[in-house]
Amino acid sequence: MKRINAFSFRAWVIGALFMAAFSGCATVEPYQKGNLADYTMRSDRDELASVMTSHIQFSREASTGGEGVGGGGCGCN
């Protein structure tokens, strides 16, 4: 019984290490951001919805602004 547990534990450890090594963080290079820069990826593409969201935030949080980003909007630099 003990032997099976030791084997099982080892298998779990090896499995976890394998998953950690071959999964997770993939780096998107600046020149691969074509899809991310697409218009449909913008959170402010619906002007009316943006105004409403901003109004709700102001009413609930007593603060406004801070939604914009710097640069050309493509996140490429």
Added chain:
Amino acid sequence: MLVLIGSVVAQAEAWGPETEVGDLAAFDLAGDIPVMEGKVTLIDFWASWCAPCKAAFPEMENLYLKHKDAGFQVLAISLDQKAKMMDSFLKRQKPSFAIAHDTKQLLARSAEIQVMPSSFLVDKNGVVRYAHKGWHGDKSVKSLEKQIKTLLDE
């Protein structure tokens, strides 16, 4: 360990001042690549989805028209993943300088492009002398103008 070795090797290939550009045909680029020997070349990496890249186009056209007779040329390399988007932008812009398409992004990977747009001024011997990251409007134009003149006078 492999990752560490890989990153060291990759760093050695990143483009910057003193990098010898070499044969660009090895990177499977689509389009006509101009002969760089004996000419000052601005190699610009751009994409149709990148707003600052597009803003640089009219200024690059001006610089090209102004200095082409003195031996200056521009090679704009598109890193678009969708050729249709690139064609659509070029149809509207109609640049008169050379355009190539890095279809598999092999050159971008090799040059380790960190910012879009990135441009490199290459001297008459095919060596990168100046590197520009991003596009900063008039500031970029003035700096490019000065550097182009310096390289043409050599």
